[in-house]
Amino acid sequence: MTDIIVGILAFLGTIFVFLAAVGMVRMPDTYLRISVTTKAATLGIGLLLIAGAIYSNELAITAKILAIILFLLLTAPVSAHLIGRTSYFSGVKLWKNSVMDDMEGKYDTSSEELRSGFETDPEKSKPTKSSG
Amino acid sequence: MVDRIIALDLIITTGIGFISAYSILYDQPALLDVAMILALIAFLGTVAFTYYIQQKNKQ
Incomplete structure (x- = not known):
């Protein structure tokens, strides 16, 4: 058994x-x-x-x-x-058929700054270039 | 580069499974100590390699 x-x-x-x-x-x-x-x-x-x-x-x-x-x-x-x-x-690309990318445009690769998307300051809430 | 870290992690995890099956087959439970050390080394190696890649990105 x-x-x-x-x-x-x-x-x-x-x-x-x-x-x-x-x-x-x-x-x-x-x-x-x-x-x-x-x-x-x-x-x-x-x-x-x-x-x-x-x-x-x-x-x-x-x-x-x-x-x-x-x-x-x-x-x-x-x-x-x-x-x-x-x-x-480090910029690894998502698959082309991926449905969503919540962090797209919120991470600045040059200054290593991560935004939440809820900033009140309009200067800071500008979308950055996509990190890929 | 990151794929290789995942592959290394999977290889070590498969090694733990291999040791477990071997210890069942030949009735040598002392080999499970090796499996425990391998699990430790897998985690430490993953953390170290990701740390090095992050440091390389900062430069």
Whole structure:
């Protein structure tokens, strides 16, 4: 019974990691790549590690595995946000079929100034050139 | 350039999964320590590379 559960969980985890790898190749845009690798890889690795915890059936190993999963769940969104922020500010283009770009014209690449769009001073609320 | 950082992150994450599957297959749970260190290094490497790219943009 335990072997069947471990097999199913490890299979699902492998499928998700595989989907992350396929998305890395197939996605048209840096931002979409960030999305697919972060979500799919986190879920896939989580399922694989849970399979290991069920297989070992020991408290020490389960605690270690839970620590790894907690660390991955904490750091994956932080690193994804850092990569996305860096790529937007360094001028990586969005995909041509992207629907919306909320920060378009609000970031000045020369002075590194970010506007909110609600400035009262008309001089400051002028739209800057698009940073791409 | 940024795509390579994402790819490196995915490679290290896949390595963690590989180590996990190996430790199940050959019944060696001591290898999970390596997985934990790899998770730490992946986060630190991502932060360091994005920091360098930001510093390069400022120049």
